[in-house]
Amino acid sequence: MKKVLLTATLLATPAFAVSLQGAGASFPYPLYLKYFAEYKKATGTEVSYQSIGSGGGQRQMLEQTVDFGATDGPMSDSDMAKAPDKNKILHIPTALGAVVPIYNIPGVDASLKFDGKVLADIFSGKITKWNDPALVKDNPELKGVMFPITIARRADGSGTTFIFTDYLAKVSKTFSGTVGKGTxxxxxxxxxxxxxxxxxxxxxxxxxxSIGYVELIFAKQNNIDYGQVKNKAGKFIKADLKSITAAAASKPMSNDTRVSITDASGAGSYPISGYTWILVYQNQDYGKQTEAKAKAVKNMLKWIVTDGQKLNEGLGYAELPEKAQKIAISLINGIKFGNKKL
Structure with missing residues (x-):
């Protein structure tokens, strides 16, 4: 896949120190730590990032207390309309990831198989025991497991929750009507x-x-069991880079990049996949922002969606598809300071 790369000239270290602050999604936190460490080495620009959940990232963007936010669930039109002075909020995609069901069942080490509707019944509280016939049907090893099911979920506003519930709401009308979808x-x-x-x-x-849901890298880093999920084609898929990329390929990227790729078609698609985004204002002339900081934001974003992409796979995230990368660059190029193009 052809990828756009930045030139060294664009990322020349500025003559004066500029630091940036961001906050939001925990889903890409390990990746963003790596991005910003490498970006400092390349440019001298310090970027700090707080993992406070997608809801917090969206809120701090609207409150204009950070230079950028981060979210795994795209902002709604109604929330974007709350931006001060109607300043447009851009969604810049940075990576693709997967949300996986993790569990702790003493005596069971297998990679369990989950049908989407069964998973929805578990997380809505309808299925309460591991030896429920609906689970045993695809997992005979659970037949003798007497443990009750304990649901572990996010306590904060979460893009991981958005991706997970977006999928469950698509495959189960009951889940959609009782639990719902959102951060x-x-x-x-x-x-x-x-x-x-x-x-x-x-x-x-x-x-x-217990059973919960987390971004793939958290399951891998903690060496915790995570299951396969049946996709729209009827195949049980265990999340990996190939299946995440396949899910993205099955859905066209919108011009504003706010696209859902859960429950994707295709035999090789992992059904609980999603994009993660950095949020920035199109017009950087707001609050205490300066033109120098605005340029630093724009340069950082360009580096992430180009050179930074090579860091994704090593941490369990898929690179942006070429189409998504091109749209991201176009959005970044539209960032301005007042009436001045940066």
Whole structure:
């Protein structure tokens, strides 16, 4: 796949120090830490990032307390309309990832198989035991497991939750009508909340009989079991870079990049895949922003969607498809400071 790369001239170290602050999604947190460490080496620009959840990233963008936000669930039209002075908020895609069901069942080490509707029934509280016939049908090893199911879910506004519930709401009308989809939803009262992907991971590791959902890299880094999910073609797929990329290829990228790729078609597609985005204002002339900082934001974004993409796969994220990269660059090129093109 042909990829656009930046020239060294564009990223020349500025004559004065500029630092940037961002906050939001925990889904890409490991990747963003790597991005910003490497970006500092390349340019001298310091970029700090707080993993506070997608809901927090969207909120801080609207409050204009950060230079950029981050989210795994695209902002709605109504939320974007809340931007001060009607300043347009851009969604810059940075990577593709997968949300996987993780579990802790003593005595069971297999990669369990989950039908989407069964997964929806579990997370809506309808299926409460691991030896439920609906689970045993695809997982005979669960027949003798007497553990009750404990649901681990996000306690904060979460893009990971958005991707997960976006999928479950598509495959189950019951789930859509009771739990719903979004960064925060109506989880069963008996569920246990954890802050961030790492918080959900901790709940599952510490709770026998539990099931939760996290971004793929958190399952891998914590060496915790995660299951296969049946896709629209009827195939059980375990999330990996190939299946995530296949999901993205099955859905056209919109001009504003706010696209859902859950429940994608194609035999090789992992059904709970999603983009993650950095949020920035198109017009950087707001609040205490300066033209120098605006240029730094634009340069950082261009580096991420070009040179930075080579860091994605090593951390379990898929690179942007060529079409998505081109649209991202076009959006970044439209960033301005007042009436001045940067």
């Amino acid at each position: 925060t939803v109506n989880w069963p009262q008996t569920s246990i909340g954890g802050k961030g992907n790492d918080g959900v991971t901790s709940v599952v590791k510490q709770t026998p009989g």
